[in-house]
Amino acid sequence: MQLEAKNIGFRYGDGPWLFQGLDLTVESGEIVGLTGPSGLGKTTFCRILSGFETPLTGSITIDGSPISPKGFHPVQLVFQHPEKAVNPRWKMAKVLNEGWKPDQELLDLLGIEQEWLTRWPNELSGGELQRFCVARALSPHTRFLIADEMTTMLDAITQAQIWQAVLEIAKQREMGIIIVSHEEKLVKRLCHRVIDLGTR
């Protein structure tokens, strides 16, 4: 399976073009790093890939077909701020089961504790909350995961635990991953190849 972004161009309103003619292809099972200086449009590009934003030019396809805006999106985005990604008026059990019903094995793998399920989002730490966002994104229908500074705000132990879980699942399912990170070490260690938007 192949995720392909072709000739992508985007600008906010009548602001400057963030990118034009941007191409990216990611295969199933591949881990691709996306780096570049702040403000270049990495997050915007991730939002386009995962269907939250529509490009002004170009197309996003999977195996040559456009992605349906209806139903579960096969490209799932997890970004840096879990507190902005969950509904503050929902208890965690509802947040967790929003798109699909993660099983106990996945909850254990991500270290999600049973008693957290009855809490409100503001009663969890950032790291605890991010584990829910990762679980929510890892549906069996997810073909590609985009990790946009997914563990940047977390301590080393939480970072390692989340990445171990994600990599294990990606391997089992041959899921492709795009990693956006300013942490050179992490990118070098995990990615098969790295694209620098700054030197494109």
Ligand SMILES: Nc1ncnc2c1ncn2[C@@H]1O[C@H](COP(=O)(O)OP(=O)(O)OP(=O)(O)O)[C@@H](O)[C@H]1O
């Ligand atoms: N909704 C928006 N409306 C207008 N401009 C925006 C909007 N969102 C982002 N921008 C601008 O677009 C540019 C690219 O932002 P983006 O967050 O995609 O960059 P980035 O490369 O991910 O940066 P960083 O590495 O700091 O996260 C920035 O100049 C930002 O101010």
